[in-house]
Every structure is written in structure tokens, then in C-alpha cells.
Amino acid sequence: MAVLMGGLSAEREVSLVSGRECARALREAGFEVVEVDAGRDLSARLTEISPDVCFNALHGRWGEDGCVQGMLEWLGIPYTHSGVLASAMAMDKTRSKDAYRTAGLPVVESRLASKAEVMAQHVLPPPYVVKPNNEGSSVGVYIVGEGANTPPKLSAEMPEIVMVETYAPGRELTVSVMGDRALCVTEIITEGWYDYAAKYMPGGSRHVLPAEIPEEIAEACLDYARRAHEVLGCRGLSRTDFRWDEARGLAGLVLLETNTQPGMTPTSLSPEQAAHVGISFPELCRWIVEDASCNR
Structure with a gap:
């Protein structure tokens, strides 16, 4: 078992933490594990190691967007989580939103714009958010508040x-999906925006699970997360994030994005949800490995 971690993206440090925790859990579950910090020599290293399976604990570009998945397909090595197309679709926020709209899932208005255009004028009426189209972990997110006189720098x-x-x-909600099973709804409580620090720094956020929300909203979150997983063609574990404006009821629930390789420490959102439904962290990692595939 080769656990791929680290990598070259802006989420390298998060991936190292996820990878080490997964490697520890997989050893506890009885697997022989080699930890691999994924660099530009990854193909040569995997050819040398010749693993039976790769556990993909990479986050961000190259590791989560279909690139490493394509390389593993070429090498014929089964790997965990989503395949090439689903990984690429989910990482591209514009294309994934298009897929959600086609499936009838609720999303906010969005568009692509040049950096120069965004800094020259308001591309959308405030309030709005500016972010990279293909990064995760809230890397490079700008919030332009209502009534802002000038565009962001x-x-x-x-x-x-x-x-x-x-x-x-509204409120920040998230749902993990294992295969075809939506686990539960977590509410993420922070002081301000759920940014990189809130996600990964000690005390940055508090997780309430199951979320204390009306049953109608909880059922909608579970249904939307399953449908998002399906419409993108995900496999294994995914996590879909929502915002809910409770003043608007069900009409206030919108889908933000789907993460095909969620954070994987024992206290990360997806492992917390698995634990809530009786699946330990080693059991979760074992299930992910047993779901590994190639050519699909």
C-alpha cells in the first residue's frame, strides 16, 4: 500500500497531515504501508515500489484534479477516491456548478472573469466572492461585502x-458520502468566514453533528450530497458543502462545492461523520482501500 501525500499544491501541508494519519490507521488495520511524498518523480518511485494499491491522500491541484489519477491509470495501479473525470470536474468549480444545475441542484450565480476585470470593476453586484476556479481549502478567497464601493485588490x-x-x-453545513450512503449533516461554526485558518488551525472552528436543523433541511442536504456525488461520477468518499439561509427555508439552501478527497485526520469532517454512524477511522480507511479501482 503506497499512501500518496504532500505533493506540489498550495494544500501540501494539509495533505502531509492527512497522509500520515491515514498511513497510521492503515497499519493499524493490517496493511503494509509505504509513505510517498509525491514529487515530480512520482511515476518512477511508484514503478520502483510497485504497490498493490495507492491510497491518494493528496489535496489540491495535480493530486486531486485528475492528473495523478491519469498517471495511476496509465501505470495500471488501483487507487482510492474518484477517477480522472470526476476529479477534474469537481476541482473545476465552474464545470461542477454546470453539472449541478443540469441535475437540478441549487447553486448561486457565478461566472469566470479575468483578474484585471475583477480589480477594475464589480463583476457582480456586491456581496460576492472571488476565488480561484481550481483550488480547495479556501485558498485565495476574497469576500466583497454588500455596499462595497471599490472592487477587491x-x-x-x-x-x-x-x-x-x-x-x-447563512449557516455552513456539510455532508459526506461513502459510495451511495450519505452519512449525516454537520454544521460548522466559526467566528467569521470558514477560511484556511478556520479549517486547519486549533480552535478555528466547532463542528456540531448531527446539525441542529429542521428535518426537511437535513433530508435535503443528504439528498443533494448523494446527487452531487452521482452527477459528478464520484466514487469512494466525497464531501459536499452547503450554505443555508434559514430565513428562506428550503429555498435558502444552496450547494457550494464537492470535495472528492476530503481531509483525512481522525478529527476531520468526514471521519467525524463516519465515527458518528459507528465507523472507526481505521475501518473508514480500510473501506476506502477496498473500494479502490482502476479504469473506472
């Missing part, structure tokens, strides 16, 4: 083309 690290979407107010 984006950092030099932002890509030349970004996604701009209408700001969705």
Missing part, C-alpha cells in the same frame, strides 16, 4: 482567470 498569487460568485449567506 487581488494578490499576485491569484490566477489570471478567477471565479466570481454571488455570496451565499
Whole structure:
């Protein structure tokens, strides 16, 4: 078993944590594990190691967007989580929103725009959000508040083309899906925006599960998460995030995005939800490995 971690994306440090925790759990579950920090020599290293399966604990570009998945298909090595197309679709926020709309899932208005255009004028009426079209973990997210007089000044690290979407107010909810099973709804409580620090720094957020929300909203979240997993063609474990404006009832529930390789520490959102329904972290990792595949 080769556990792929680290990598070259902006989410490298998060991936290292996920990978080490998964490697520990897989050893506890009885697997022989080799930890692999995925660099540009990954193909050569995997050819040398010749693993039976790769556990993909990479996050962000190259590891989560179909690139590593395509390489593993070429090498003929079964791997965990989603395949090439689903990984690429989910990482591309614009294309995944198009897929959600086709499936009748509720999303906010959004469009792609050049970095120069976004800094020159309001591309959408405030409030709105500006973010990279193909990063995760809230990397490079700008919130332009209601009544803002000037457009945002984006950092030099932002890509030349970004996604701009209408700001969705309300409570932060998330649902993990294992295969065809939606686990439960978690509410994420933070002081302010659920940004990178809130996700990964100690004390950055609090998780309430099951979320204390009306049954109608909980059932809709579970249904929408299953449908998002299916319409993108995901396999294994995924996690879909929502915002819910409770003042608007069911009409206030919108789908934000689907993560095909959620964070994988014992206290990450998906393992917490698995534990809530009676699946331990080693059992979850074993299930993910047993679901590994190639050519699908």
C-alpha cells in the first residue's frame, strides 16, 4: 500500500497531515504501508515500489484534479477516491456548478472573469466572492461585502482567470458520502468566514453533528450530497458543502462545492461523520482501500 501525500499544491501541508494519519490507521488495520511524498518523480518511485494499491491522500491541484489519477491509470495501479473525470470536474468549480444545475441542484450565480476585470470593476453586484476556479481549502478567497464601493485588490498569487460568485449567506453545513450512503449533516461554526485558518488551525472552528436543523433541511442536504456525488461520477468518499439561509427555508439552501478527497485526520469532517454512524477511522480507511479501482 503506497499512501500518496504532500505533493506540489498550495494544500501540501494539509495533505502531509492527512497522509500520515491515514498511513497510521492503515497499519493499524493490517496493511503494509509505504509513505510517498509525491514529487515530480512520482511515476518512477511508484514503478520502483510497485504497490498493490495507492491510497491518494493528496489535496489540491495535480493530486486531486485528475492528473495523478491519469498517471495511476496509465501505470495500471488501483487507487482510492474518484477517477480522472470526476476529479477534474469537481476541482473545476465552474464545470461542477454546470453539472449541478443540469441535475437540478441549487447553486448561486457565478461566472469566470479575468483578474484585471475583477480589480477594475464589480463583476457582480456586491456581496460576492472571488476565488480561484481550481483550488480547495479556501485558498485565495476574497469576500466583497454588500455596499462595497471599490472592487477587491487581488494578490499576485491569484490566477489570471478567477471565479466570481454571488455570496451565499447563512449557516455552513456539510455532508459526506461513502459510495451511495450519505452519512449525516454537520454544521460548522466559526467566528467569521470558514477560511484556511478556520479549517486547519486549533480552535478555528466547532463542528456540531448531527446539525441542529429542521428535518426537511437535513433530508435535503443528504439528498443533494448523494446527487452531487452521482452527477459528478464520484466514487469512494466525497464531501459536499452547503450554505443555508434559514430565513428562506428550503429555498435558502444552496450547494457550494464537492470535495472528492476530503481531509483525512481522525478529527476531520468526514471521519467525524463516519465515527458518528459507528465507523472507526481505521475501518473508514480500510473501506476506502477496498473500494479502490482502476479504469473506472
